[in-house]
Amino acid sequence: MSPRTRDWILANLESIYREAYDRARAAKDGNGLVLLGESAVGEGRIDAGIAMIEAGLAKGGVKRIEEHRLRLGEAQAQAGRKDAAQQTLAAVKGPEGLGELAHLWWLYARVSPAAPVSSSQPVASAPQ
Numbered sequence: 462m463s464p465r466t467r468d469w470i471l472a473n474l475e476s477i478y479r480e481a482y483d484r485a486r487a488a489k490d491g492n493g494l495v496l497l498g499e500s501a502v503g504e505g506r507i508d509a510g511i512a513m514i515e516a517g518l519a520k521g522g523v524k525r526i527e528e529h530r531l532r533l534g535e536a537q538a539q540a541g542r543k544d545a546a547q548q549t550l551a552a553v554k555g556p557e558g559l560g561e562l563a564h565l566w567w568l569y570a571r572v573s574p575a576a577p578v579s580s581s582q583p584v585a586s587a588p589q
Contacts, residue, residue: 481497482497482513485497485513485517486516489522490520490521490522490523491516491517491518491520491521491522492517492522492523492524494513494516494517494520495514495517495523495529496517497513497517498510498511498512498513498514498515498516498533498536499529499532499536501513502514502532502536502539507536507539507540508540510536511533511536511537511542514532514533514536515533518530518533527553527554527559528555528559530549530550530552530563531550531553531559531562531563531566533549534546534549534550534563534566534567534570537549537570538550538566538569538570538573541573541574543571543573546567547567547571550563550564550566550567550570551563
């Protein structure tokens with residue numbers, strides 16, 4: 462990526478993110494909301510990310526739903542929402558070790574302090 466392109470993206474990040482969020486909300490399924498929510502969690506905007514993931518899952522039509530439930534449980538554990546994390550993670554089933562990963566996060570949620578994990582500053586503010 463050229464420096465000019467990078468600078469343009471950084472200068473317009475808020476509007477780019479807002480447009481992606483609006484499109485995801487208007488979509489017929491919840492895939493976009495879930496992916497944006499996971500991105501927000503990765504940026505340190507955990508509460509906004511959890512809300513988007515939950516909205517996307519509730520909307521339905523989500524591909525690889527068990528993987529996204531696992532990511533929701535991870536985010537809830539990171540946010541210090543121990544009970545919600547344990548409930549979400551206990552329900553995760555699936556192939557390729559998803560159940561085992563969910564169990565490890567369930568254990569983390571069980572023994573971690575209730576205070577959220579500190580994270581770096583967000584790249585852009587979260588749409589509400």
